[in-house]
Amino acid sequence: MAREIARIVGATKREEGYFEGGGYAVTWAFGHLVQLAMPDGYGVRGFVRDNLPIIPDTFTLVPRQVRTEKGYKPDSGVVSQIKVIKRLFDTSEHIIVATDAGREGELIFRYLYHYTGCTTPFVRLWISSLTDKAIREGLRKLEDGSKYDNLYLAAKARSESDWLVGINGTQALSIAAGHGTYSVGRVQTPTLAMVCERYWENRRFTSEAFWQLHIATDGCDGEVVKFSSSEKWKEKEPAMELYNKVKAAGCATVTKAERKEKTEETPLLYDLTTLQKEANAKHGFTAEQTLEIAQKLYEKKLITYPRTGSRYIPEDVFAEIPKLLAFIGTQPEW
Numbered sequence: 381m382a383r384e385i386a387r388i389v390g391a392t393k394r395e396e397g398y399f400e401g402g403g404y405a406v407t408w409a410f411g412h413l414v415q416l417a418m419p420d421g422y423g424v425r426g427f428v429r430d431n432l433p434i435i436p437d438t439f440t441l442v443p444r445q446v447r448t449e450k451g452y453k454p455d456s457g458v459v460s461q462i463k464v465i466k467r468l469f470d471t472s473e474h475i476i477v478a479t480d481a482g483r484e485g486e487l488i489f490r491y492l493y494h495y496t497g498c499t500t501p502f503v504r505l506w507i508s509s510l511t512d513k514a515i516r517e518g519l520r521k522l523e524d525g526s527k528y529d530n531l532y533l534a535a536k537a538r539s540e541s542d543w544l545v546g547i548n549g550t551q552a553l554s555i556a557a558g559h560g561t562y563s564v565g566r567v568q569t570p571t572l573a574m575v576c577e578r579y580w581e582n583r584r585f586t587s588e589a590f591w592q593l594h595i596a597t598d599g600c601d602g603e604v605v606k607f608s609s610s611e612k613w614k615e616k617e618p619a620m621e622l623y624n625k626v627k628a629a630g631c632a633t634v635t636k637a638e639r640k641e642k643t644e645e646t647p648l649l650y651d652l653t654t655l656q657k658e659a660n661a662k663h664g665f666t667a668e669q670t671l672e673i674a675q676k677l678y679e680k681k682l683i684t685y686p687r688t689g690s691r692y693i694p695e696d697v698f699a700e701i702p703k704l705l706a707f708i709g710t711q712p713e714w
Contacts, residue, residue, distance in 0.1 A: 382408040384510045397464035405468050413458050414491040416543050417442045429555050433548045441495040466496040475502035486528055487535035504528055509685050514696040542566050591619035648691035
């Protein structure tokens with residue numbers, strides 16, 4: 381994303397952690413570089429019943445951490461990128477926020493902004509695709525950053541409530557169990573419950589035998605026409621009784637035939653989730669593998685933006701489609 385924007389604004393010189401040129405410096409985050417501190421950041425260590433619930437008066441921001449044998453420690457790659465971003469923030473006249481146009485994209489920037497203690501004024505680039513046209517139009521229509529304050533507050537509330545549910549739920553459940561760590565989360569716990577429910581439904585399922593009447597008769601052109609009864613019986617007797625009646629008669633009369641015309645809508649395009657589901661069903665790819673492949677194809681200008689939740693082509697992307705198709709047409713396999 382940074383590379384595409386940098387090309388448009390003329391920041392063509394690659395530096396450590398950013399692009400520079402044309403009066404711009406274009407840097408990037410990789411996911412949430414800044415996160416809420418874990419309980420030990422508030423002086424709470426271990427799982428102790430008397431500490432619960434843990435509700436900080438003010439949440440502390442820290443660089444993204446990785447788990448080690450000795451507990452959590454800041455990710456060194458994240459720390460060095462934050463230093464680059466802080467220096468650029470502090471030496472710039474203005475910041476153009478170009479994180480994803482959504483709640484989490486807003487939070488990624490705001491947490492960085494607050495963590496670095498930055499006071500440089502900022503404006504918002506709000507785009508949902510990375511075509512040259514979309515970027516240029518977005519840069520012409522930059523909006524005041526404060527317009528997105530409520531989006532940030534919604535994201536902040538999500539972040540803090542996830543922390544409160546996850547930290548307290550995990551500790552409470554683990555303490556109650558008396559052994560091991562049992563992880564709880566706003567998303568993971570109900571998802572796990574759904575998986576378990578489906579698993580037990582499958583395990584507890586007992587198949588039941590049923591009987592159905594099947595008859596076959598000679599049709600036109602030497603073909604055999606087969607019929608099955610719409611009704612099914614739990615006992616064999618009624619099915620056998622009917623079968624014997626038909627057999628004895630030696631013929632059956634068609635009393636009604638129905639013919640229906642069905643119209644099917646053209647299937648919608650893939651969004652990321654649908655693509656991941658189908659790639660898993662057909663090729664056994666994990667969600668991560670599919671995303672990685674789609675991202676590479678996108679960077680090579682073979683497909684449209686893969687990380688979308690939409691199954692439609694936005695107006696600004698639509699104009700680019702003939703170019704994409706023409707390029708794909710030059711590939712020998714197509």
